[in-house]
Amino acid sequence: MDSAVYRLLALCARAECTTTHYHQLAQQAAQLTEWEEVTAQAEAHGMAPLLYAHLKAAGVQPPLAVRRGLQGLYLRHRQTNRVRMRVLRDILSTYDAAGIHALVLKGAALSHLIYPEPGLRPMSDLDILVPKSELWRAQSLLAELGFDAPLPPSPTLPHRHLAVAILQTEGLSIHVEIHYKLFSDYFDQAISYLRSMTAPKTSSFADSASMELHGPTNPLYPFALADLTAYTLGYEDTLWYLCEHLTSHINVWESGRLIWIADIVSFAEHFASKIDWEQIRRRYPAVIRTLSLLHFMTPLSDELLSKASIRIGQSPKGIGVEYQGWPQARQIGWRGREYRHVLRDTIFPSEWWLRLRYKLGSVRPLFWHRWIRHPLYILGHVARVFLEWLGWPTPLELAHGGQNPRPDIIDFEQ
Numbered sequence: 001m002d003s004a005v006y007r008l009l010a011l012c013a014r015a016e017c018t019t020t021h022y023h024q025l026a027q028q029a030a031q032l033t034e035w036e037e038v039t040a041q042a043e044a045h046g047m048a049p050l051l052y053a054h055l056k057a058a059g060v061q062p063p064l065a066v067r068r069g070l071q072g073l074y075l076r077h078r079q080t081n082r083v084r085m086r087v088l089r090d091i092l093s094t095y096d097a098a099g100i101h102a103l104v105l106k107g108a109a110l111s112h113l114i115y116p117e118p119g120l121r122p123m124s125d126l127d128i129l130v131p132k133s134e135l136w137r138a139q140s141l142l143a144e145l146g147f148d149a150p151l152p153p154s155p156t157l158p159h160r161h162l163a164v165a166i167l168q169t170e171g172l173s174i175h176v177e178i179h180y181k182l183f184s185d186y187f188d189q190a191i192s193y194l195r196s197m198t199a200p201k202t203s204s205f206a207d208s209a210s211m212e213l214h215g216p217t218n219p220l221y222p223f224a225l226a227d228l229t230a231y232t233l234g235y236e237d238t239l240w241y242l243c244e245h246l247t248s249h250i251n252v253w254e255s256g257r258l259i260w261i262a263d264i265v266s267f268a269e270h271f272a273s274k275i276d277w278e279q280i281r282r283r284y285p286a287v288i289r290t291l292s293l294l295h296f297m298t299p300l301s302d303e304l305l306s307k308a309s310i311r312i313g314q315s316p317k318g319i320g321v322e323y324q325g326w327p328q329a330r331q332i333g334w335r336g337r338e339y340r341h342v343l344r345d346t347i348f349p350s351e352w353w354l355r356l357r358y359k360l361g362s363v364r365p366l367f368w369h370r371w372i373r374h375p376l377y378i379l380g381h382v383a384r385v386f387l388e389w390l391g392w393p394t395p396l397e398l399a400h401g402g403q404n405p406r407p408d409i410i411d412f413e414q
Contacts, residue, residue, distance in 0.1 A: 004032055006320040009047050010297040012054045013258045015115045015266035021299070022058035029060045038062070039069040046122045046259030048073035053120060078119025080172055081111065085118060087167060087174050088126050089226045094141050095130070096228070102138070103129040103220065105179065106245070106263070109232035112223045114266045122259065125164065125175035132180040135162060139178055142167075147176065182241055183248065218279075235275045239267055240284040247290065250357045252381060253395070255322040264290070265298055272304045280308070289361025293352070296362070313362035318350025323357075325349060327381060346378060 008028045011021065032038070042048040052070035055062060062070075088108055095102045105127035111118035130138045142149040142165045149165035161179040168174075218234030233241060246260045268275070268291060280287050288310055291300065296315045305312070325346030349357075351366065358369045388394055 003320065004028070005038055005041055008032065008038070009042055009045055009051060009258050010261070010320065012047060012051045013262040013265060013298045014269065015050075015120065015262065016269075017054055017057065018301070022054070024299075025054060025058045026060055029055065029058075029062070035063050035066045039066055039073070042070065043073055045257050047262070049077050049120045049122060050259075050262060053116075074119065077122045078117070081118045081121070081123060083170050083172050084108070084123060084126060084174055085225065087169065087176075088230075089228060090145060091126075091128065091142065091176065092225065092230055093228060094145060095138065098137065098141060100130055100134045100138055100141075102231075104225075104230050104232050105129055105182075105241075109223065109230070109238075110263050110267065112225065113221070113232070114263075114270045121263075125177055127161075127177050127179060129179045129182070135178060135180050139165065142176060142178070149176075183244060218276075235271050236279050236284065239264070239271075239275065239280065239287055242267060243284070243287045243290045247286070247356060247359060250323075250353060252323055252325070252328055252378075256356070261294055261297060265294055265300065268308070269301055269304055272301075272307050275308075277308045286359040289359055289364070290356070292361040292363065293355055311361075311363050316351040316355050316362060318352045321350035321352060323349050323353050326378075327385070347375060349374070 008025070011025050011028055014021070017025070038051075039048065042051045048070055052067075052074040055067075055070070061067070085108070088104065092102060092104070107121050107123040108126050111121035111123070115121045128138075136151060139149045139151055139162050145167070146169075147165040147167045150163045152162065160181050160183060161177045165176045165178070166173055167176070218236050220231045221234050221238070222229050222231050224230075232238060242260070242264045246256055246264060249260070250256050288308060291304075291308065292310050292312055293316065294300070295305075295310070295312055296319055300310065304310070323345070325342055325344075348370075354366060354369055354374065355361065355364075358373065360366065360369060384392075384395075
């Protein structure tokens with residue numbers, strides 16, 4: 001992506017802007033000479049509605065084709081989110097009647113909590129967290145509501161959620177993921193797979209420190225959804241979850257999306273006076289470090305910097321430059337690149353990527369992670385590839401219980 005386009009989108013990565021932000025946005029827009037890729041890149045990052053709203057508020061007039069394209073995407077996301085919220089209301093009402101306690105996660109909750117209107121926060125699915133003991137019943141109730149809601153073919157649970165349930169309504173495909181925990185890493189999935197191989201007829205759940213529904217220690221946060229009250233994680237747990245979700249996607253396979261940064265910054269700004277920052281520093285110190293990096297993309301307010309006691313170091317080099325080395329280079333093709341360039345990008349990714357990936361913030365020294373931890377991380381992937389050559393499942397297969405996933409139930413992440 002053109003760095004000027006990325007900087008423009010990054011400045012818009014927040015639900016609400018101040019006069020200062022709008023001034024910076026206008027300056028950055030004035031520097032753009034090529035607008036052709038703006039609309040496509042904004043949509044790829046989940047930023048089209050926010051970009052449309054912020055450019056309009058800042059008095060910036062992009063080329064007519066760009067303005068119409070962004071307006072069309074804004075209206076489309078507003079309509080699709082209206083349908084999603086109606087479906088979500090029906091699901092939560094059904095679960096409540098069945099006695100299933102459920103939490104709404106990510107975009108479906110944030111669109112009501114921190115965005116001026118739900119249409120500004122694009123979504124591709126609805127994420128719902130239920131107790132592990134209620135997974136099968138929760139998925140079965142989706143089937144009764146008209147969803148194509150497949151159940152696991154074996155007692156071993158795939159990944160951190162069940163297969164995507166799909167409902168066709170009003171010309172749209174509504175995707176729902178029923179979670180039983182917030183995160184599961186490669187090792188969780190490997191342990192679950194090994195257990196399924198040794199005891200295939202017994203329920204196999206990988207224990208981990210990833211938070212389940214009974215795990216939050218802070219009060220849940222209620223919000224209005226039509227005529228019912230829905231719940232999501234409390235202030236501190238939500239901010240931790242959003243930061244973990246972002247950094248979990250900063251790896252050698254995937255890339256972070258700016259809408260996830262908008263979620264973090266907007267939530268921290270909106271609830272700056274209500275978040276227990278001392279608890280954040282004690283339980284989730286990586287949150288503070290992540291915020292210190294995001295400040296260089298979309299500047300944090302003085303109030304937030306003060307209340308959270310965020311230390312800001314020097315601006316990292318290569319802001320927005322994602323990982324471009326192996327094994328991602330193998331997946332996307334060499335594109336005519338020389339081997340030495342791929343090797344360089346593998347061992348020496350951008351400072352911005354390293355600091356986000358290893359949760360270093362903008363102040364901590366980089367030496368250990370640059371020269372030791374990251375090379376060891378790459379060596380681990382070399383060992384993984386060797387094991388896969390011997391027949392071990394790929395990460396995607398492990399995420400789906402050791403099976404080759406169906407194309408229509410692969411994760412959708414927004």
